[in-house]
Amino acid sequence: MGLVTALRPPPRLSALPLRVGQTLDAEVFHEVRQSLVLDGCKWDPQVGDVETISRFPLLLSSEHWRSISRLAQSLATELMAAERELLARPKLHGTLGLPRRIRALLRHARCADAVPCPARVLRFDFHWTDDSWCISEVNSDVPGGFTEASTLPRLVAKHSPGARPAGDPGAIWAEAMSKSIPPDEPIVLLAASGFMEDQQVVIFLERLLAGYGFRTRRTLPEHVKWRDGVAYLDEPVGAIVRFYQAEWLKASRDRCMFVGGRTPVANPCTAILSESKRFPLTWHKLATPMPTWPRLLPETRDPREVDWQHDESWLVKSAFCNTGDTVAMRSLLTDRQWRSVQRRVWLHPRDWIAQRRFATAPLATDAGSVFPCLGVYTINGQAAGIYGRYSRTPLIDFSAIDVAVLIEDEPGDLR
Amino acid sequence: MTKEQIFELWAPRGAAWSPWAKPVLFSQMDRADAAPSTPLNPEADLAWAAGLQTDAAIVVDLPGPMGVSIGVSLAPLGYRPVPLYNACPEPPGMPSMVDIRPIMNAVATAAPILEQLALHPDARPAFLLDADRNHARILRSPGAFDNRSISLPTDFPSSSLLLARGIQRILLVTANPGPPQADLSHTLRRWQDAKLKIQVKALSDPALPAPITISRPWAFGLFWYNLAATVRLMRSPLGGFGGALPMPSAG
Numbered sequence: 001m002g003l004v005t006a007l008r009p010p011p012r013l014s015a016l017p018l019r020v021g022q023t024l025d026a027e028v029f030h031e032v033r034q035s036l037v038l039d040g041c042k043w044d045p046q047v048g049d050v051e052t053i054s055r056f057p058l059l060l061s062s063e064h065w066r067s068i069s070r071l072a073q074s075l076a077t078e079l080m081a082a083e084r085e086l087l088a089r090p091k092l093h094g095t096l097g098l099p100r101r102i103r104a105l106l107r108h109a110r111c112a113d114a115v116p117c118p119a120r121v122l123r124f125d126f127h128w129t130d131d132s133w134c135i136s137e138v139n140s141d142v143p144g145g146f147t148e149a150s151t152l153p154r155l156v157a158k159h160s161p162g163a164r165p166a167g168d169p170g171a172i173w174a175e176a177m178s179k180s181i182p183p184d185e186p187i188v189l190l191a192a193s194g195f196m197e198d199q200q201v202v203i204f205l206e207r208l209l210a211g212y213g214f215r216t217r218r219t220l221p222e223h224v225k226w227r228d229g230v231a232y233l234d235e236p237v238g239a240i241v242r243f244y245q246a247e248w249l250k251a252s253r254d255r256c257m258f259v260g261g262r263t264p265v266a267n268p269c270t271a272i273l274s275e276s277k278r279f280p281l282t283w284h285k286l287a288t289p290m291p292t293w294p295r296l297l298p299e300t301r302d303p304r305e306v307d308w309q310h311d312e313s314w315l316v317k318s319a320f321c322n323t324g325d326t327v328a329m330r331s332l333l334t335d336r337q338w339r340s341v342q343r344r345v346w347l348h349p350r351d352w353i354a355q356r357r358f359a360t361a362p363l364a365t366d367a368g369s370v371f372p373c374l375g376v377y378t379i380n381g382q383a384a385g386i387y388g389r390y391s392r393t394p395l396i397d398f399s400a401i402d403v404a405v406l407i408e409d410e411p412g413d414l415r
Numbered sequence: 416m417t418k419e420q421i422f423e424l425w426a427p428r429g430a431a432w433s434p435w436a437k438p439v440l441f442s443q444m445d446r447a448d449a450a451p452s453t454p455l456n457p458e459a460d461l462a463w464a465a466g467l468q469t470d471a472a473i474v475v476d477l478p479g480p481m482g483v484s485i486g487v488s489l490a491p492l493g494y495r496p497v498p499l500y501n502a503c504p505e506p507p508g509m510p511s512m513v514d515i516r517p518i519m520n521a522v523a524t525a526a527p528i529l530e531q532l533a534l535h536p537d538a539r540p541a542f543l544l545d546a547d548r549n550h551a552r553i554l555r556s557p558g559a560f561d562n563r564s565i566s567l568p569t570d571f572p573s574s575s576l577l578l579a580r581g582i583q584r585i586l587l588v589t590a591n592p593g594p595p596q597a598d599l600s601h602t603l604r605r606w607q608d609a610k611l612k613i614q615v616k617a618l619s620d621p622a623l624p625a626p627i628t629i630s631r632p633w634a635f636g637l638f639w640y641n642l643a644a645t646v647r648l649m650r651s652p653l654g655g656f657g658g659a660l661p662m663p664s665a666g
Contacts, residue, residue: 026428027428034422034423037422038419038438038441038442042438043442043501045434047569048569048571048573049573049576196439196503203442203503218560219506220561
């Protein structure tokens with residue numbers, strides 16, 4: 001997730017490509033919220049005293065949407081090519097900070113061993129700085145936020161004249177699945193059952209698949225059996241939808257979701273290669289051209305190479321930092337928390353990265369300044385929609401507020 | 416009734432505590448779940464509640480549908496039941512480690528009762544939890560659905576919000592005497608530290624509500640408690656996933 005600090009002077013707000021849309025009236029917001037929680041499976045609309053669904057949308061100009069769509073597509077193309085190369089270059093897997101058991105599993109992998117994937121989903125977290133876009137990371141393994149990027153904008157757009165959703169990643173994903181999965185075999189959805197954040201995503205996806213007539217079965221990885229690279233429950237499985245982090249899987253048991261499996265998996269477990277926040281440390285050794293990534297991602301280094309402990313222009317985060325929880329900036333932590341981070345990085349430097357901080361432009365709202373983050377989805381390489389969030393602090397994490405990002409129609413646009 | 420109608424009765428627009436109602440059960444109600452079927456216990460003895468002061472909120476931590484039954488029985492006394500049930504029912508054909516369906520049925524059964532009561536929007540809250548939320552009724556085995564859950568401080572309003580709304584004391588209602596469940600202790604201890612008075616009433620004990628001091632629970636106040644608590648759940652000897660699950664997958 002993204003982070004941002006005020007290291008540079010605040011930018012002129014008029015330069016922002018985003019503006020705040022009209023606040024929904026209480027009656028309309030209630031209807032939107034009820035629809036989102038009951039039909040869209042958004043089950044965490046309140047965290048403590050904080051309402052996590054924004055009552056207003058953010059409006060993005062068509063020009064900027066086209067711009068970040070193109071950037072996201074370029075990033076996706078480069079990432080998927082790099083992943084293929086990395087799969088066949090196990091010597092780089094140590095640099096990525098992969099768990100030892102997964103490194104062992106991938107040691108003899110070849111490109112030909114790649115598991116088929118009917119709908120590869122990526123989400124790039126974009127931030128507007130003074131005068132340009134940058135990204136804080138890609139969610140490559142199990143990107144969440146489908147309903148917030150699909151249902152929420154659709155519901156809010158009905159009440160926002162002159163604006164439309166950027167896309168519908170849920171619908172695009174389900175359509176992509178429907179085009180390549182045989183309809184007579186069940187689709188298995190994997191999620192850790194104790195995590196409501198994950199359950200709400202898979203149940204939302206399950207409902208989308210049901211719309212295409214698929215039978216679905218929710219279960220755990222340990223219940224999936226593999227024969228000759230084909231997944232079975234008590235019958236052959238048509239495809240696996242994995243909302244279960246690759247690093248949690250057992251390499252021996254779940255090997256066919258990484259390499260060699262013939263049952264399609266979305267996303268394939270080799271996504272872990274680019275999910276690692278240490279992915280940028282491998283670029284200079286890759287043959288794959290990566291022209292877009294270095295332009296958009298802040299400088300990223302091994303924490304042993306830079307003085308992140310004293311230079312506040314750096315932050316550190318763990319190699320597998322899924323919800324922003326391990327992003328550490330000295331100015332946002334207590335002394336005790338900072339010492340804990342220092343200790344952890346010192347003990348396991350290969351599990352962390354240091355990254356240059358950047359300043360997201362704050363957006364003025366009636367409720368004060370907020371720091372927006374636009375999570376741009378690509379599905380099979382094509383831009384598919386935006387998961388919008390904002391935070392009142394420079395750090396976007398699990399407690400950020402979800403906001404519908406709508407695209408402003410240009411004169412002459414047909415809705 | 417539809418699930419939308421049922422949720423609207425449990426979390427009506429404009430009611431002060433509606434935002435905290437968890438939508439998980441309601442979202443997954445199909446037509447059968449939404450049909451009233453489980454009779455609620457109309458015989459609940461609420462003499463202990465009659466003497467509660469007007470600055471009290473209630474946390475009902477009772478197993479299964481009993482919490483719904485007590486919650487609805489408290490409504491005529493001016494309390495709005497706020498469901499905090501946070502577990503998924505099992506997918507078709509899978510046995511679940513926690514039985515959620517009776518709670519779903521009770522919630523549906525109670526909806527028309529709440530409709531008739533027409534509670535005041537500012538009615539004090541009675542937060543409802545399933546005391547069995549983290550207790551597996553079956554052994555973990557292939558094909559079982561692990562739907563255990565825990566209660567987190569972020570499931571509740573903060574102490575400052577409670578105080579700002581005139582709540583000065585909290586009554587914890589349990590089935591049997593004893594300390595509060597460990598997960599709930601984190602919330603209660605935070606409230607206690609903010610000078611809210613905590614009382615407890617065990618339904619199996621005829622004694623009236625009594626003050627209780629909440630001990631400092633494991634990992635209290637640590638910023639990573641939510642994360643760590645969930646990891647503990649996953650590593651529980653009663654079940655779990657056999658490996659370290661450091662955080663939700665959702666990125």
